[in-house]
Amino acid sequence: MKKPVTIIEIAEKSGVSVSTVSRVLNNSPSVSDKKRKKIQAVIDELGYQPSVFARGMISKKTNTLAVVVPDITNPYFTSLIVKIEQYSKEIGYSLLLFNTMTAGSNKFADTGFKEATAFKSIIEKQVDGVLILGGEIDKEQPNEEYLIALNQLNQQIPVVIIGQKQENCECIFVERDLDKGVTTLTQHLLALGHRKIGFIGGEAGVKVTTQRVDAFKNTLTIYSEVDESLIILNDYYVEDGYHGMQKLLANTENLPTAVVAINDTVAIGVLRALADAQYNCPKDIAVASCDCFPNSEFQIPRITTIDQHNEYLGKASVMKLISAIQSEDENSMIQHSPELIIRESCGARLKGALR
Amino acid sequence: MKKPVTIIEIAEKSGVSVSTVSRVLNNSPSVSDKKRKKIQAVIDELGYQPSVFARGMISKKTNTLAVVVPDITNPYFTSLIVKIEQYSKEIGYSLLLFNTMTAGSNKFADTGFKEATAFKSIIEKQVDGVLILGGEIDKEQPNEEYLIALNQLNQQIPVVIIGQKQENCECIFVERDLDKGVTTLTQHLLALGHRKIGFIGGEAGVKVTTQRVDAFKNTLTIYSEVDESLIILNDYYVEDGYHGMQKLLANTENLPTAVVAINDTVAIGVLRALADAQYNCPKDIAVASCDCFPNSEFQIPRITTIDQHNEYLGKASVMKLISAIQSEDENSMIQHSPELIIRESCGARLKGALR
């Protein structure tokens, strides 16, 4: 790889000073058209590319955002990332990806918390802003060190978090309406006549889970009773839905007639467990779910679920971040309404047209 | 945000020269233990962070790799990215993510090809290396401009492509064994007695598709006959599997007894179409698939598929890239063998233990 062209060479070859070249580069109006053309021609000819380093020395900007995500394998996060990437690109920012894998393998963090190394890299890389999608911050009681590190990070670089507001954390939060959807969902089941309803998936001590379970319980309480033994919290994956449902089915004395899954992936596991145990869904046991993942519409049966309309969250969070970077303290409100998507898994409209 | 601490301040406060501080920073052995400790203390106290820009001015390195992916929503790519991110992190590189969304919305590229803007950013960002996971390069006849841009990019920055070798492209390729798996799969179906076998999914003119269809045809030819009308090429998503199968089912005169799907997402669509048309899988029509996506094991029925063991590909491609960056022209061979995962959707071992 040969050494790159510098602004000096462009200046020499164009017969002007470096400042003039710099002006052309930065679209300064005070350059004669003739020189501008000439210079641009030389730039193109030599394929000149300004050094990010030299530029950064002065501007202190990388035009890069970091996005920290717990599990890039999770459709919920990828759908957010897609939007984030798209909008970032539009406004001239690149994305540095950090997949902390908080979920999955081992829950207990090695170095206190999984995000530690990510935070370290982020500071080193001197990105302009940081986007955090869940992870440790989603816990009811985030690791103490984590919060310290997070606040410290936020002091150097603006941080926007897609998640529920956390005490003692000065970052900017973009909150989701997590309970309304579950409330609607539960009401849907109740309206269909269900009274014994279970809940599967999610992790105890995690905000999403707590909020959804609470919304579930609160709604259920109005018309029926909450049976704690029908609430199984484990995690957010297929296996969890499968095992959770198995557990419920094991107690044949006390079977629910319907089940709410924390997300569509878990719901798939639930459906599988039902099929394996020869139960028909929705006839024997109905299944409702949250988050409307891409393939859930093609499951057998098609999963009735909640579309959180997260499309908007991605863009909104980037917008907030950019505002913070430019310290335009605009306090725009993020609004999004969860929407019930009625399909087959709860037995409603079974004879009607399906979508 | 206050202005950051510089090496000079550290030097002053430690009562040494900047050179000595720099030496401590870079673990140079020639620093007395006493001074090293003293300096380190000051560094920690002030929370000093070396400037990437100033460093880059000298080293020309960003310690960043770019990864260009067509669709981060696709499990095939995310599974690769997970590994790539993990290994990159281990060896001290960050990842710049570019999601070109080649797939999905509009196929015809706006500016010639979707990767154009990504390539531009990559050059601007001066990453140390580039990883390309499919996209335009996967086509039988990649866009001419694309190839030019790609070679141009490769001249400035080492590029590793996970995909089949392409004529007139000087990048480094990490190839996958695409046909062996399908051959095995087809043989599996043939061994189960199937003779009329269809193929669904994939895009004409794309290497993966062509290779898999060819492998399918070649294997089928040995024991039976290829019926072109049973081969439906459209795309790689659920809808494609659904519509593809619908199309096949429409011709009741010429139903296949088994179908091969290009990947598990498509297979899910196929299963749905079968269920909707009241066909039982595997009894009426068996379904075999490729790529072993996370949830396919929980589908109804569980999908028999090919595990390409891509785990290794991710790490291997990063290794190759790093070698290229350090111009250690090591020509390591990538070996990975597709493995048949027999589950329920083809009817084999139906009475045996499942998994």
Next chain:
DNA sequence: TTGTATGCGTTATCAT
């Protein structure tokens, strides 16, 4: 409109 000179924060080279 254009050019000159300076500084940005670090590492590398060369002395000492």
Next chain:
DNA sequence: ATGATAACGCATACAA
């Protein structure tokens, strides 16, 4: 073992 200083490539304040 330590220090002084010259790059690195660009933008910008100031001068013309």
